[in-house]
Amino acid sequence: MEAKPVGRKQRSIIFMSGIVCLLLVVAAGGYAAFKNSPQPSHAATGAWIENFDGNSLNSNFWNISNERYGMGAIDNEHQGYFQSKNVSVSGGYLTIALTQEKGQVGSNANGIISRGGEIESKTPYGYGTYEWRMRTSSTVASPTDMGGKVVSGQISSGFTYTNNSESELDFEVEGQYPRTAEMTTWHNTHPQTDATEHDQVENDAQIEKMANEFKTYKVVWSANEVTYYINDKQVAHHTSHVPSVAASVMINHWGTDSEEFGGLATVGTTRYLLVDWVSYTPPGAPTPTPTPGTTATTAPTPTPVPPTATPTPAQSTPTPAPTTPNLIQGGSFENTSTLAPWYFTANYPATGNATIDRTTYSSGHASARINVTRADSFNSWNVQFGQSDVAFQKGHTYTITFAAKASANRTGQLDIQLDARPWTEYLKQNFTLSTNWQQYSYTFTPSANITNAEVNFNLGQSKGTVWIDNVAIH
Template identity: 25%
Template sequence: MISAQPNRQMRLLSVGALLLAAAAALFGAAQPARAQDASPEMQSAPSFVDDFKSFDRSRWYVSDGWSNGNHQNCTWSKSLVKLSDNMLTLGFEKRKLKDREFACAEIQTKQRFGYGTYEARMKTDTGSGLNAAFFTYIGPADKQPWYEIDFEVLTKDTSKVQVNSYIAGKPKNEKLAEVEGGTDKGFNDYAFIWEKDRLRWYVNGKLVQEVTDPEQLPTHSQKIFFSLWGSDTLKNWMGAFSDPGRQVSMQVQRVAFTALGQPCQFPESLACSVSSIK
C-alpha cells in the first residue's frame, strides 16, 4: 500500500470536460536537438524512466479522499494504489467512502513536463462505465489554463483507446484508435510526441493521430497522470455503469518522459526509433 502525500492538488474537471482524460504521452527524440521553449509556461522537469521497482515519493502524489465532481461515482483511495512484482496497480471496487458507493485510484507527478516523448506500457481490465487513463494535465488547481493530452480506455470496449486533447479548456482532436488484441489481453505501449509545432499519438509504435494546427496544440507544461474511475452519468460516452462485483484493476509496467532532443533511455522507447516511423 502506498500512502498519500500532502499538498493535495485536485484536477478540476467539468462534466463536459470529463469526456477527456486518459492521457497521454509525448515522445520526442531521434530528431535534431532542440532546447525547451524558454517561456515560463513551458519549463520542463528532466527526462525519467520509472519501472516501478519502488515507489518514488519525490515524483508521485497519490490522490486520496476526494473526487473530481458529480460525474464520478467513486472517491480516490490511496489503499487502491499498490506496488508489487515491479508493477503499479490501480484499483476500483465497491466500498463506500464519504458520499460515494465506490472507491477508485489515481496518481500524478508532482512536477510538470514539456515538449518530448511520453510513453506508458499498461494493461486494463473490462467493465462498462469505467475509464482507465494515461494522460497529462494542467489547469485551475495549479493556477494555469486547462490543457490536456489523453489516452483513455473506456473499458466497455477494450478493442479501442480514445486519444484526445484539451486546448484552453476546449476538447480537440478526439479519435478512437484500434488496439490489436485488446487493451485487456496483454500489455500495450501508448505514447505521444509533443513538439511546439506538432502532436502525435502512437499505439504499439503505430501512428494513430497527428495534429499540426497551431490553434490545436498545447502551450503549457503539464503533469503526468494514471487513473481508474467510474461514472453513473456519462453513459453516452463510457457506457451504462454496472457494478463489476469484484475489484477491477489497471496495471502499469513502465512510464517514461524523454525531453525533446535528448537520447532515448531504454531500447523499446519510441524515442529511439520515431524518425523511422511513418
C-alpha cells in the first residue's frame, strides 16, 4: 500500500459538471439503466469528490453525529454513542475511531459502552453512482500500515440513508466476519414504523483483506435496480425493494456486543476505520480515471456466505415431478458458453472450480462438473454450487429433482434457504452419491412468500468431482 502522492488538489470537496473530471466509474451498460429515470424529489444535482484534504472536515458539507445511537443497543447490556471527537481528518484521510469499555448500562454496572463516529452529508442525493474508498476496521491508524488486526464488536459502513430506511443502500462489514462484505438494499414503504426484514434484500460476498487494504465500494442506483461493486467486480444486483427517495451519503463505525451482528465487544482495544475518498456522480456524467491515494488492489471473486443459523430442515419425500413450470433456470446445463445463472463458490480452506462438461451427462448433451480440489470436512458449505433469486409461495408444496454422480462414493447436501438474514432454511437434505448417475427427488413447503431464495448444493466435505444434471423445481 502506498502513501498518498504529493501534489493532490488541496480542496476537500470538488464539485463538477459538464466535462469536468469525475471520479466514478459506471459499469458498462450502466447509463442505459438510468434512461427515462427522473431523479427523486429533493435530490441535489452535481457530482462531487471528497478527498478529505486539509486538517478538518468540511462543516459546510458534512454533519458529524454526536449522539447516543440505538443500533446494537441491548437493555442493561450494551449502549453505543457517536462522538465527534472520534472523527478526524489528517494527511488526506478520514479516520473514525471506536473504543469499547465497561460501564453503567441501565441497571448493570458492568455493561458495555461503545464510542464510535459517523458523518452524514447535509444534502440528500438520488439516482447515480456512489463510491467509498475505505479500509475497514482494524487496530492500526496509519494508512500505510497493512498489519492491523481485526477484533470482534463493530460494524464498518459506507451507505446512503434517510427516514427510517425509507431509502437505504448499504455496504457493511462486521467485526466477527472481517472477510464478509454485506450489501443491503432497503425500501421501508411505511417509514412511520421501523423497517423489518421484509423491507430489504441482501447479498454477501467473501472479500479478502478489507481491513488491510483500501478497496473501492461502489453502488449504482437507478429507478429499477441497484448494483454493488467492490474494486469494480460486481458483488450484488437487486431489482426488488429499490428505493425512490433521495438519501444522505454516510460513513460510520459503531460498536456491538452481540453474537448475532457485529460480534461480542472487545474492551480496551481502539479500532480505526479509514476513508481515502467518497464521491457521487449523477446519471450520464463522464468517468475519467480516479486519483485515489492508495494503490488499487483486485478483490477475489465474491462468493455467498453460508447461514449462521441451522433451522430444522423440512421433511423430504421422493415424489414424481409435476408438469408445472420449472423455477430453476438452466438446470440442464445445455448453454454453450456459461454456467450462468448458476454460481460456484469455494471458501478457505476449501478450493475448487465448476465447469460445463460435454462428455458426461445424465441426458441431453451436458452437465455441471464441480471439482473439489481441497476439502473442508467440517463445513460442507465452503464449496457451493447454486442459484439465487428463486421465488416460492407460502404454503405451496414444491418438488426439487436432479440427477447426480461422483468420481467416488461420497455424500452431498442440498440446502434451500433465504439468501439474507435470518437465513431461513426450507429444505436441508443430505444425499449419497455413487459413481453411477442417480435420480433424486425431495419436497418442501415454504412458510412464507419468498422472492430471494437460494438453491445450493454443498459439496465441500470431500475431495473429488461431482456431476449434476437436470435440476428442476416444480
